[in-house]
Amino acid sequence: MKLHDFIVTEAIVPELQATNRDGALRELVESLAAAAALPEVAVDEVVAALIKREQNGSTGFGKGVAVPHVKHPKIKQMAGTMGRSVAGIDFAALDHQPVFSVFLLLSPENQPQQHLQAMNILFSSLQEDMFRRFLRQSSTRETIIEVLDDADRVK
Amino acid sequence: MAKSARDIVVSNSLGLHARPAMQFVDTAGKFHSAIKVIKGGEEPYTADGKSVMQMIILAATEGTPLRIEAEGDDSDVAVAALAQLFMDKFGEE
Numbered sequence: 001m002k003l004h005d006f007i008v009t010e011a012i013v014p015e016l017q018a019t020n021r022d023g024a025l026r027e028l029v030e031s032l033a034a035a036a037a038l039p040e041v042a043v044d045e046v047v048a049a050l051i052k053r054e055q056n057g058s059t060g061f062g063k064g065v066a067v068p069h070v071k072h073p074k075i076k077q078m079a080g081t082m083g084r085s086v087a088g089i090d091f092a093a094l095d096h097q098p099v100f101s102v103f104l105l106l107s108p109e110n111q112p113q114q115h116l117q118a119m120n121i122l123f124s125s126l127q128e129d130m131f132r133r134f135l136r137q138s139s140t141r142e143t144i145i146e147v148l149d150d151a152d153r154v155k
Numbered sequence: 156m157a158k159s160a161r162d163i164v165v166s167n168s169l170g171l172h173a174r175p176a177m178q179f180v181d182t183a184g185k186f187h188s189a190i191k192v193i194k195g196g197e198e199p200y201t202a203d204g205k206s207v208m209q210m211i212i213l214a215a216t217e218g219t220p221l222r223i224e225a226e227g228d229d230s231d232v233a234v235a236a237l238a239q240l241f242m243d244k245f246g247e248e
Binding site for chain 1: 168169170171172173174177207208209211212213214215216217
């Protein structure tokens with residue numbers, strides 16, 4: 001599996017307008033719905049599920065990245081996207097630092113293996129200092145896609 | 156330095172996803188010992204048991220065998236406590 005197998009590139013948000021966690025989650029879910037990766041009618045429920053997931057334990061795993069994710073019956077096909085915040089967002093991260101890159105992953109309920117595989121691919125890249133740094137510097141959708149392409153190429 | 160190890164199998168149906176990975180790291184952090192979690196097979200990987208990111212990279216599905224290794228003065232208790240998390244299926248099905 002590669003990043004491109006689940007990241008919906010049309011839904012990438014190079015500059016999040018939201019300044020808080022819940023707003024960023026909504027913005028990214030709406031972006032996936034606009035790209036037809038998720039039914040519009042599922043947006044509110046999925047956002048609520050993501051917020052609940054964050055309240056149970058932040059997915060801000062440190063180093064300026066957060067990976068909010070949820071398995072939900074309304075999600076028929078795994079879909080992910082990425083949003084970038086210039087100012088940084090408080091995600092109640094484990095290292096108490098603001099988050100500049102948010103990767104959202106939505107998975108169907110009945111495919112835990114596929115979900116783990118996608119998380120594996122994502123975190124393998126997020127471990128790399130250069131990957132995180134390049135993402136933070138990429139101000140357009142095109143440059144973000146290039147960074148993701150590069151990450152896929154080295155695997 | 157004292158060393159301990161235990162072989163376990165992931166037994167919860169959702170596998171070692173983010174929540175159990177964080178639970179593992181929380182418990183690992185209570186011990187002085189250095190903790191490693193080793194996955195063999197076709198895609199071998201050794202995770203630092205105190206790093207959430209590395210634990211998620213293991214992508215250990217249900218049925219995956221893993222080895223927990225600890226090195227330090229409390230390695231025995233650390234390995235026992237961490238193996239217990241797997242036996243309890245991290246509180247899941």
